[in-house]
Amino acid sequence: MxxxxxxxxxxxxxxxxxxxxxxxxxxxxxxxxxxxxxxxxxxxxxxIENFGAAWEKAKMGRSILNSLIITLGAVTVIVSFASMAGYAIARVKNKVNRLIFYLMLGCMMIPGIINTVPLYTLMIKIGGINTHWAMILVCAANALPFSVFLYTGFIRGLPLNIEEAAIIDGCTKIGSFWRIVFPILKPVTSAIIIINGLNIWNNYAQAVFFLQKQSMRTIPLAISMFYQQYGAKWHLMAAAAMIGLAPAVVIFIIFQKYFIKGITAGSVKG
Incomplete structure (x- = not known):
């Protein structure tokens, strides 16, 4: 029963x-x-005519390209830097790394939207408004603390002998990480790609401030502006939303078998 x-x-x-x-x-x-x-x-x-009309009126082609550039760029930065930071914190145990780890945990408690106004001021000064690279850095910075936390927990559960064997064979610390350790991190890397990739793909709070030109709009901005220009045409908005949802679903299907494994391993061992 x-x-x-x-x-x-x-x-x-x-x-x-x-x-x-x-x-x-x-x-x-x-x-x-x-x-x-x-x-x-x-x-x-x-x-299916709704999809053609939504694609043309909301300029979904350009919006999808912008979202892809920002998402792929930010995820690449996150995985590269978070994995190396997690490896350093997990393997080099000293007060400095412990402090950095706790600072990362503290940053996880701060909502990213709080930093929007000072970030906007900074982006104006460095010419980052309406650029892909600025949005990539903003999204990556917001996601790094949680990603470092997951990588640190996962790496702490790995045996040291696999790296020591590589170092004995003449491999450097950096070489042993990228050649031996990083391929083993596939489960937690997949989890990080899914979580952060979906968040960045659907990011609206920062995009509405930093991407103001029509040619730079991402999918959430395109759908929002579509509503403002054409009113409550729900059939077309639903079609546009399904077009924007499709790439995210494909990515999730590709990486979903590693998702739960990466989350549980990274959080429990941390």
Whole structure:
């Protein structure tokens, strides 16, 4: 009986999580001439013209390219620097590294939106407004503390003998990290890519300040501006949202088998 109740609970939670996507698909694949308030519509009608109209009016092609550049650039910076920092903190045990680790934990408690105003002032001074590189650095800086925390916990659980053997064979510390340790970090790296990649892909709070030109808009900005320009055309907005959602779903499917393993290993061992 208990097992049956658990299955029912899991099914209810799953249906509750999928319900917004069900409504989104209904809107995206239904003609704008159909009124949900007057007609009972339970299944998508297969109307794909909404996607073409949304792509053209919201300029989704350019927005997807901007989101890809920023997300891939920021994730590359995060993985590169967080993995090296986590390795140094986990393997070199001294007061300085311990202090840095605790500072990282403290930074995790500070919402990124709090830094927006001073960051905006800084970006004006260095010419970072409406540039990809500035947005990449902002997103990477916000995500580094949590990523360092996960990498540190995961690396602490790895045996030292794999690195010592490489060093005995003539490999340097840096060489042993990139050749021996980093490939073993695939589970936690996948988790970090998924968590930070999705957050950066959906970032609106910083993007609305730092990316003001139309040619620099990311997907969340494009959908927001689409609403402001064309009003509450929910069918087109739903289609635009599904277009922006597709790349994130693909990335999650690719890395999802490592996701839970990386999160649990990195947090428990930390």
């Amino acid at each position: 208990r097992k049956f109740l658990k299955i029912i609970a899991i099914l209810l939670i799953t249906l509750l999580a999928l319900f917004p996507f069900y409504i989104l698909s209904l809107l995206a694949f239904t003609p704008s001439s159909m009124n949900f308030a007057k007609e009972l519509i339970l299944l998508p009608k297969g109307y």
